[in-house]
Amino acid sequence: MNDEKNIFWHQVDLQMEDYKKLKGHTSLVVWLTGLSGSGKSTIANHLERLLYSKKIHTFLLDGDNLRHGINKNLDFNPRDRKENIRRIAEVSRLFVDAGIVTIVAAISPFQSDRDMARRVFRTGDFIEVFVDCSLDECENRDPKGLYKKARSGEIEEFTGISQPYEKPKKPEITVNTEKNSINKSVDQLMDYLIPRIKGISYRRED
Ligand SMILES: Nc1ncnc2c1ncn2[C@@H]1O[C@H](COP(=O)(O)OS(=O)(=O)O)[C@@H](OP(=O)(O)O)[C@H]1O
Numbered sequence: 001m002n003d004e005k006n007i008f009w010h011q012v013d014l015q016m017e018d019y020k021k022l023k024g025h026t027s028l029v030v031w032l033t034g035l036s037g038s039g040k041s042t043i044a045n046h047l048e049r050l051l052y053s054k055k056i057h058t059f060l061l062d063g064d065n066l067r068h069g070i071n072k073n074l075d076f077n078p079r080d081r082k083e084n085i086r087r088i089a090e091v092s093r094l095f096v097d098a099g100i101v102t103i104v105a106a107i108s109p110f111q112s113d114r115d116m117a118r119r120v121f122r123t124g125d126f127i128e129v130f131v132d133c134s135l136d137e138c139e140n141r142d143p144k145g146l147y148k149k150a151r152s153g154e155i156e157e158f159t160g161i162s163q164p165y166e167k168p169k170k171p172e173i174t175v176n177t178e179k180n181s182i183n184k185s186v187d188q189l190m191d192y193l194i195p196r197i198k199g200i201s202y203r204r205e206d
């Protein structure tokens with residue numbers, strides 16, 4: 001690791017305000033956290049499509065997908081999860097700086113790691129979304145058969161089974177995918193986000 005001693009900040013001409021002017025709206029990160037199978041990817045996908053249809057510039061970073069590339073060398077022990085979250089936060093910050101509404105879907109099970117991610121952003125730009133769903137229901141859904149493998153011991157250190165999931169202490173918003181439909185959760189998110197993505201107007205019926 002470098003100690004940043006001989007490393008400099010270069011001034012660039014274009015700033016946030018310039019990107020905002022071109023894109024027509026401000027940017028932030030929507031950080032979805034929750035158990036495997038809670039619905040992070042599903043909600044993230046629907047949310048992104050809806051934002052896109054409103055001409056909002058978006059990008060979706062899914063933890064699972066990033067683990068095929070930039071986070072390929074990381075495992076699921078707490079130390080590697082921390083590094084995973086640090087990288088995802090730094091990458092999303094670059095997207096947010098580029099004026100893009102960035103959606104992250106990552107289990108991000110530890111409060112301290114989510115707090116670290118929050119600190120990467122300007123105040124108000126980090127929207128922590130708790131995708132709430134009981135372990136029982138996630139295990140019932142088991143869309144990828146991972147809980148079955150975790151129960152049999154084939155997968156170690158599985159969140160909720162052999163590693164903890166720390167519920168967010170003060171998320172900006174909670175969506176409950178056990179009680180509510182996908183559309184209801186996405187509407188709830190849109191209602192929260194739209195006033196915070198300045199420069200665009202939105203009515204549900206648009
Ligand atoms: N041990 C263990 N624990 C949890 N999850 C596991 C594990 N092994 C593989 N997988 C798959 O990896 C996906 C989670 O990756 P993340 O980068 O989101 O995890 S974390 O934020 O670093 O905790 C997770 O995706 P989701 O099910 O979409 O959450 C799984 O598909």
Ligand SMILES: Nc1ncnc2c1ncn2[C@@H]1O[C@H](COP(=O)(O)OP(=O)(O)O)[C@@H](O)[C@H]1O
Nearest residue numbers: 036037038039040041042141143177180181182
């Ligand atoms: N109300 C709901 N909201 C979100 N997902 C739901 C809901 N009801 C059932 N599901 C299903 O639960 C599964 C959630 O999987 P996924 O989105 O991959 O979760 P995660 O990304 O958190 O692992 C999907 O198969 C989805 O269709």
